[in-house]
Amino acid sequence: MAKIYVIISGKGGVGKTTTTINLGTSLNLLGEEVIIVDGNLTTPNVGIHLGAPIVPITLNHVLNGQAKLEDAIYEHESGTKIIPSSLSLKETEKIDYKKFPDIAKKLKKITNHILIDSAAGLGQEAKTLIQIADEIIIVTNPEMAAVTDALKTIKLTEEMNKPIKGIIITRWRGGKTEMSISNIQDMLEAPLLGIIPEEDSIRESQVMKNAVIHTHPKSKAAQNYVNISKRLLGNNIKIEPPITLGVWGRFFRALGLK
Numbered sequence: 001m002a003k004i005y006v007i008i009s010g011k012g013g014v015g016k017t018t019t020t021i022n023l024g025t026s027l028n029l030l031g032e033e034v035i036i037v038d039g040n041l042t043t044p045n046v047g048i049h050l051g052a053p054i055v056p057i058t059l060n061h062v063l064n065g066q067a068k069l070e071d072a073i074y075e076h077e078s079g080t081k082i083i084p085s086s087l088s089l090k091e092t093e094k095i096d097y098k099k100f101p102d103i104a105k106k107l108k109k110i111t112n113h114i115l116i117d118s119a120a121g122l123g124q125e126a127k128t129l130i131q132i133a134d135e136i137i138i139v140t141n142p143e144m145a146a147v148t149d150a151l152k153t154i155k156l157t158e159e160m161n162k163p164i165k166g167i168i169i170t171r172w173r174g175g176k177t178e179m180s181i182s183n184i185q186d187m188l189e190a191p192l193l194g195i196i197p198e199e200d201s202i203r204e205s206q207v208m209k210n211a212v213i214h215t216h217p218k219s220k221a222a223q224n225y226v227n228i229s230k231r232l233l234g235n236n237i238k239i240e241p242p243i244t245l246g247v248w249g250r251f252f253r254a255l256g257l258k
Contacts, residue, residue, distance in 0.1 A: 002108035005115050005165065005232070006039070006133035008157075009140060010149025012120035015170035016139045017045040018202060018212075020117040022222075023137075025211040026229035027113050028080040035073065035107060038085040039116040039129045041095060046117055047084035050076050051209030058086040062103065063095045069106050078214055081111070097128045104132040113232075122156055130157055135165040138190065142169055142178035147187055154190060166193035168228060173198045174241065181241055194228035195241055196221050 007020045017040070024036040038046035038059060047053050055074060061067035062083075072083050107114045116133070119125040130136065136157045140150035150167065157164055167188055169181065172195050185192055196202075201216035208215045213222040227237050 002112050002114065003134045004104055004108065004132060005113070005135055005137050006118050006129045007115060007137045007139060008118040008126055008130070008153055009120055009138065009146075010122065010151075010153040011146055014139050014141045014146055015196065015202075016120065017049055017117050018206070019137075019139050019168055019170060019196070019225075020115050021046065021049055022211045022213055022225040023229055023232070024082075024113075024115045025076075025078050025080045026213050026226045027115075027232070028078060029213060029226070030229060030233065032233070033112040034080055035111045035114050036080060036082045037107070037114060037116045038083065039125065040119040041085050041125055042119055044085035044087060046082060047087075049206060049209065050082060050211075052076075052082075052084060053087060055084050059083050060086040060088075060095060063097070063099050065096070065099075069103055070110075078211065080211075097124065100128050100132050122153060127156070127160070130160050130162055133162055135163050137165050137193065138167045138188070139170055140167060140184070140188075141171045142173075142181075142184060144179060147179060147184055151188055154188060164190050165232070166191040168193050168196065170196040171198045172196060172241070192239055193231055194224050194239060196224050 007016055009016045024034045027034045038044045057067045057071045059072055062069050062072050073081050075081050116129055118129045138150050138153055140146045167190050197220050199219055199221045201219035202212050202221050205212035205215040213225055216222055230237055
């Protein structure tokens with residue numbers, strides 16, 4: 001049965017788009033049919049991250065009634081299908097948000113997994129996407145401000161009677177200034193899907209316009225994204241906090257010795 005996951009965060013800059021892309025490409029790597037949708041219509045990033053910032057037909061055209069949904073689907077070199085949104089502010093002015101439920105129904109007929117990258121915050125865009133979601137995935141950082149905003153997001157989804165699949169903690173360094181994993185879980189009271197370490201591999205993958213699971217498949221970030229995708233498929237894989245490297249560890253890794 002096809003399922004729509006909306007990936008959301010209470011604030012921007014936590015790695016929501018990176019997470020959406022890597023979960024989608026991981027599922028595709030595991031042999032699943034996937035479509036990644038850029039639901040962030042105001043500040044879209046999926047196309048930028050995957051090297052296709054400007055395409056002829058976007059989700060905006062579909063919502064404006066100017067194109068068919070099938071014409072807005074593109075295939076990345078990894079084989080993962082994406083529906084980008086437009087970078088043009090003019091094309092956001094006449095968007096009919098009421099068309100999202102119909103788009104959701106059509107998507108569920110042509111693929112098994114739909115991952116929607118939501119807009120940051122809890123405005124109308126985010127609320128519209130929450131309404132069409134089968135399950136919600138919350139992305140946060142191990143910082144009090146980000147976790148507090150994640151809690152607000154959880155409260156909103158509960159008010160809208162939408163189930164939360166789980167929490168993904170990104171940019172984890174294991175430092176003394178960060179919230180501990182146990183404290184985050186106690187505060188959010190939601191299942192933990194996985195932990196993504198802060199790594200240069202992710203930033204390098206963005207420069208390379210591809211998912212980290214393809215550019216740096218042996219990195220901890222890539223391995224953890226694949227494991228999260230396996231958990232989405234029902235596999236029982238133990239979650240272990242990534243091992244952080246000290247100053248010397250990072251030095252040796254830079255030399256290719258670690």
